[in-house]
Amino acid sequence: MAQEGTFLSEANTFVPIDALSPTDCKGLAGVLADVGDKWTIMVVGALSKGSLRYNEIQRRVSGISQRMLTLTLKRLEVDGIVTRTVFPTVPPRVDYELTALGQTLRGALVPLQLWAAKNKELIADNRIHAIKNKLVS
Amino acid sequence: MAQEGTFLSEANTFVPIDALSPTDCKGLAGVLADVGDKWTIMVVGALSKGSLRYNEIQRRVSGISQRMLTLTLKRLEVDGIVTRTVFPTVPPRVDYELTALGQTLRGALVPLQLWAAKNKELIADNRIHAIKNKLVS
């Protein structure tokens, strides 16, 4: 087994405490089921710079369908994570923006996104090796 | 306009807040879709205290089915997040444990867990109020 510790052992986030009690896990899982899904993370990420219009979000979060964008935004609005501002103009214009709560969510999401960005390729490699080992065995 | 750079910046130099290209977004979303789902969070949380046997995990992560536990563990093993150790005894015994990579993942999950614990009730309240407003309008 390889000893490539340099990638992992950076003075990054090693939390020795065992903070994840079963109860906490369930709470986290529940909230994550709501705000932790793929599109939510990407929409919150897109809005982290400031307010955006509906179509601007859709352009930034490439691949998202109208349906999922609408559903995601509506849920985030209900949860109090984004605000929805309608301008009674023609054509209509709707702006979405993170609330203070949304900003804190965004902040809590950053470590996960960093982790993903950092270990994405490593995980991809791990998968390839796992497949090879499976073919050998 | 955008107020960039005002986010919590721990030791993070290259926070991808406004640098998320569509391709990167999908990459991150892909990893997060794997690692950010309900059962994965709870299994990683259960293993954060140390190695556990198959049935011990199932007991701790209450509500998980055999099927999901097996699938989750297998994926985590392939991704290099947990190790699987088989003891050739009778009856058989299999231990699962977080790798160094798994520990860093758990560390990255902590802020989100704290956020969830802190704002869970607030979000629940927001939802109730949103429903009330909908009934009024």
Next chain:
DNA sequence: CGGCATCCCGTTGGATACTG
């Protein structure tokens, strides 16, 4: 432009039964 409603299909995931 910014949605909502509908159809429809692939995937997720629980329940159940069987195996080494």
Next chain:
DNA sequence: CAGTATCCAACGGGATGCCG
């Protein structure tokens, strides 16, 4: 004990079309 295999219901989510 630690899985594997199968079935099937529920859900997610894309495509399309219509409306204010």
